[in-house]
Amino acid sequence: MKQTTLSAAPPRLPGTDGQPIFGRFAGQTGAIDWRQLAPPYARSRLWRRFHHKRWHYVALYTEQVFCAVAIVDVGWTNTAFAYAFERQSGRMLAEFSQDGLPGCTASLPHRPTGVSQFRLLGKQIHINTADQGTSSLTLRCGEFAIDASFGPAPAPLLLAAGPVADGAVHATQKSGGMPLQGQLRVGGRTLALDGGIASFDYSNGLLARNTAWRWASAHDLSMGFNLQAGYFGAQENALWLDGRLYPLGAARFEYDRNDSRAPWQISTDDGLLELSFMPEGERRGDKNLLVAASRYVQPIGTFSGWVRSAPDQPRRAVQQLAGVTEDHASRW
Template sequence: MSIQQPASRHDEGPAALPAAPAGVIGADGLPRFGRYAGQVDGFDWAALAAPYARGALWRRFHHKRWHYVALATEHVFCAVAIVDVGWTSTAFAYAFDRDDADMMANFSQDGLPGISASLAGHAGGASRFRTRKSNIAIDSDGAGRHRLELRCDHVEIDAEFGPGAAPLLLAVGPIAGGAVHATQKSSGMPLTGQVRTWRDDYDLAGGVASYDYSNGLLARETAWRWASAHSLELGFNLQAGYFGANENALWLDGRIYPLGPAHFLYDASDPLARWHIFTEDDLLELHFTPDGARREDKNLLVAASRYLQPIGTFTGWVRSGPEQPKRMVHQLVGVTEDHHSRW
């Protein structure tokens, strides 16, 4: 099924995205497929009409949500995620020292179904993960300012970030083997706070934060490759896999632009070698040099996950349209990802 783009424009200029609709589902029960600039306040998949409607039991096992936050400074990169897969939950967090390429903390914990995790209903909401020995909280004040608090083995984080100068990306699209998926991605946002590890403390002031809130009815087998990196002036989100090109976007000087299908060229047997990433519309070409990676493979019999997230820097160029000048990218810190889940 093709993705229909609204005719109206959010802003003047090359390929600027239209403004986000009031909701991801129309009054007729059909998803509002497309890419938009702005935030919506809910994802009520129970309101879907045919052919996307599914029963409550099916939705219970196929409804997947996650809230991911990245924090980047000159010296440290941290990522934190809370994930609800419908029948269980999980969370992870890591702190990576960029100066000596050392993974100082790498936390991962499965939760008790229906107890450990509470996922926000939209990108501006609150998400929680709590076990006997760990606590993660992601909050928003409703005005674009966010807070992350984390307490777990070997790392503590107190971070505040936002608001961003550019709008959120909203992407809504169909899912083969599932039904519908939607995601909200942020641009780079000013960051303050502190990361405390067993070895050192890190001041986050002057750094950049970004987040990913995703919510959809996915297929049991779901796989993707992903790349994300941000400064306060420039950033991008790229995905190839289950969601096609729907969430591919470029943030540039306060505006957001759609990007075409992305290609990820790398050696799967040596993921810490250089990656080559480009889009078919000739608006982005980057090389990614990994400094380290977080890996995790799980096999729970009824479910499995193979996860690789290298941390490193991107160098290359981007532009907002085919006739626009290229903006050079030099050692922009971020991540790539290769992930396959049976959930």
């Protein structure tokens, strides 16, 4: 069987006729503006206000630490979080989580490039992604600070777009592994990020009020993958391998919900990926604000097993590739 690669990403979403362009693509898109949707996917301004969700997530990892930073706009409010996890000790060095004020504290662009930022009470997060594929991250949250630059990506970006049950449409732009430089400062310590790996996820969709997913992501500069099972089906499942990008089938996650630090087993139904995930630690949260709720666990650890680009291609060993899994359910 011939190896399958992806078509080039469209320059914008939706198309000039107002219709969404569904599929998986390689490369960077421009504006993702669901206000331009035509029937049958068009929704009223009021409906979009409560169902339009955007987030910008960045992961930074070295042999010492794993950091994750996210800014989330759920339409009627916004939030942000960040953490730094020390891998050898298995403990959190720093955590930040803050709900914002509607229309005031967070801003995200209607495109994967540009500036995403969160500011409140002296705390700030600033993510800047340039058209050339380079990005920077600045975080100032008390004694927790990050200054990082990363990119460009050695492999194509993934763009996935598709319909969403009980919502309308969703699109996500994700990177493979990118070279990382910078530093983390926490508790009087300064830790170098130079030589590490970064990846990002910019997502923009009109989602259902109740949205749930399982997710897995890990990267180095020659290999990486993104897997999701839940509200978006197999739309964003992809493998980065030796500078090329390949679609993957539906993902299956097997794990003990009562013991999230037990090993996870993850595979795809096309026979292109089979992995074991061994958690080193985790971040979790359980919020119930009556009008909204969020329950999640995000274990941090390593993946081992194998991947391949096509059923007739040799298996490539995966050995302790650092990344995360996630089990998440939101009422938003």
